[in-house]
Amino acid sequence: DTAVSQTPKYLVTQMGNDKSIKCEQNLGHDTMYWYKQDSKKFLKIMFSYNNKELIINETVPNRFSPKSPDKAHLNLHINSLELGDSAVYFCASSWTETNYGYTFGSGTRLTVV
């Protein structure tokens, strides 16, 4: 069983489209995150949700909207995709008290053409 699973693994789409990436964790964690890794390999936090409530929202265009229907899911919806959105997006989860670290998914490679 995959602890943090993301779908799809690869996503190729045209500029201007709207797309969603799904994330599910079966670890019972109460906090979930989205990270973006760009072409230069920098990993940056985008959002963090704790018990379905947004607790971290970094400077991200409002075309990106996270949705947490329950503690086990944190989906990322992106409107009006741009070339610069091309990156690998990682979902992660943890306990509020993160003594056991974050568990990351395997990533979704988004390519906007």
Add this chain to the structure above:
Amino acid sequence: DAKTTQPPSMDCAEGRAANLPCNHSTISGNEYVYWYRQIHSQGPQYIIHGLKNNETNEMASLIITEDRKSSTLILPHATLRDTAVYYCIVRVDDSGYALNFGKGTSLLVTP
């Protein structure tokens, strides 16, 4: 604003100990030192973390200096599968604070 400084790359022979240094001279009293690694094309993987004392688990050992301004991650017997980018991160242990990844150290384990 980088809170940690790591060498960009290191090499290690298979079977030898890999010692990865990290400087965090501005660390606050309530900040932990975390180590993660990212193997090519995979998500980052938690390795170990500590506050003041040295820590050891099945993956690695973490040595933190007494003044807490630097630390060393030790992989006692490096294997080819340990080739990865290793990130040293300082962070308050609170969900309101995110893990902020820097550039890390690219470790190459050679046969």
